[in-house]
Amino acid sequence: MLRGGIVGLGNVARNGHLPAWRARSDVKIVAAADIASASRDAAADVDPEFAIYDSAEALIAEECLDFVDVCTPPSAHGAVIRLALTRGLHVLCEKPLVLDRGELEELAELARRRDRVLAAVHNWRHAPAIRLASEILRSGRIGKVRRCVWEVLRDRPSAAAPRPGVPNWRLDPVLSGGGILVDHGWHAAYVLAGWMSEPLSRAGGRLETRKHRDSPVEDTADLRLEFGQARADVFLTWAASERKNRVSIDGSDGAIRIEGEALEIEARGTTERRELAGSLSDGSHHPEWFAGTAAEFLSEISDRTLRGRSLEESAVCLEVIRLAQASSRLGGAMLAAGERATALGEETAAAGTSASAGAASEGRAR
Numbered sequence: 001m002l003r004g005g006i007v008g009l010g011n012v013a014r015n016g017h018l019p020a021w022r023a024r025s026d027v028k029i030v031a032a033a034d035i036a037s038a039s040r041d042a043a044a045d046v047d048p049e050f051a052i053y054d055s056a057e058a059l060i061a062e063e064c065l066d067f068v069d070v071c072t073p074p075s076a077h078g079a080v081i082r083l084a085l086t087r088g089l090h091v092l093c094e095k096p097l098v099l100d101r102g103e104l105e106e107l108a109e110l111a112r113r114r115d116r117v118l119a120a121v122h123n124w125r126h127a128p129a130i131r132l133a134s135e136i137l138r139s140g141r142i143g144k145v146r147r148c149v150w151e152v153l154r155d156r157p158s159a160a161a162p163r164p165g166v167p168n169w170r171l172d173p174v175l176s177g178g179g180i181l182v183d184h185g186w187h188a189a190y191v192l193a194g195w196m197s198e199p200l201s202r203a204g205g206r207l208e209t210r211k212h213r214d215s216p217v218e219d220t221a222d223l224r225l226e227f228g229q230a231r232a233d234v235f236l237t238w239a240a241s242e243r244k245n246r247v248s249i250d251g252s253d254g255a256i257r258i259e260g261e262a263l264e265i266e267a268r269g270t271t272e273r274r275e276l277a278g279s280l281s282d283g284s285h286h287p288e289w290f291a292g293t294a295a296e297f298l299s300e301i302s303d304r305t306l307r308g309r310s311l312e313e314s315a316v317c318l319e320v321i322r323l324a325q326a327s328s329r330l331g332g333a334m335l336a337a338g339e340r341a342t343a344l345g346e347e348t349a350a351a352g353t354s355a356s357a358g359a360a361s362e363g364r365a366r
Helices: 011-022 039-046 058-060 074-086 103-116 128-139 186-196 287-302 309-329 347-355
Strands: 002-007 027-033 052-054 069-071 092-095 119-120 145-153 204-207 218-225 230-237 244-251 254-259 260-265 270-275
Touching: 002 011, 002 058, 011 027, 011 069, 011 287, 011 347, 027 058, 052 058, 058 069, 058 074, 074 103, 074 254, 103 244, 103 309, 119 287, 119 309, 128 254, 128 260, 145 186, 186 218, 186 230, 186 287, 186 309, 204 309, 218 309, 254 287, 260 347, 287 309
Parallel strands: 002 027, 002 069, 027 052, 069 092, 092 119, 145 230
Antiparallel strands: 145 244, 204 218, 218 230, 244 254, 254 260, 260 270
């Protein structure tokens, strides 16, 4: 049985990760850490057998672990990942893994040298609607993907465990690294990239603050992504009047539509409707989706040939974020992937570094 520890004891850890881990017979979460006493107390109520620490350093130093599950805000990810890998532990980390390409490359190389798994929580891939759409695409039923539309409508950011002076870290750019582009755009990027037959070639977008004007991060992102000849239009907002997700995929031989608890397939002159186990917009913690991520992570630990998928996806997500931020500064211009836009300069790199340079001891809860 593998022994795991959780760093960050907020909502996503208590309501998403822990239920999925506890449902497994081959893993035991034996300890956790958080700097906030309220989060530590809440976790003790969930599982009184926990050993609970006030820092990631103390957790990793005192416990005999095989892996850590990092559930802090993004600002602490890099430091906690580095500490865990250096101590010889496998690491599963909430998205965004880190917010700087150089740091991602450094940590991936450290994992390789230590022969340890470093993986991101790309749980949306395991949502019933996304999983079914991926299966249909792999079957070739609607042909080659030509265009996708991805819409996420929310009237506010997801709740987060508070810290002194910051009721929701998602609205603090120092802790979050950005607004809805980082929070939801990351999910859209890895799912869409997995559906396309060619790599990301260009991206552009506009970032706006439409509703939450007391926050320095954007609450709305309107993006265009190009994967060779295929295109994806992504609209994300925390400023809507409803909570909803819509996805459409147009292929050379048909189409897929996802809305609410239904998925429709149009192919060869027929329409088929599938009812799903829940909607993409249901809840925020998704233990059943995380269960798929946990299974992938454990498979990577046991089989070295499976390693690296989520790191490659994370690189694409970072590129989408980088290009969208630069494009927005340029009025929405399309920018080529792989190029460091002049307007972006070192500003985003510096911001990303500061966002991921929080001390590991901070272990703030998501």
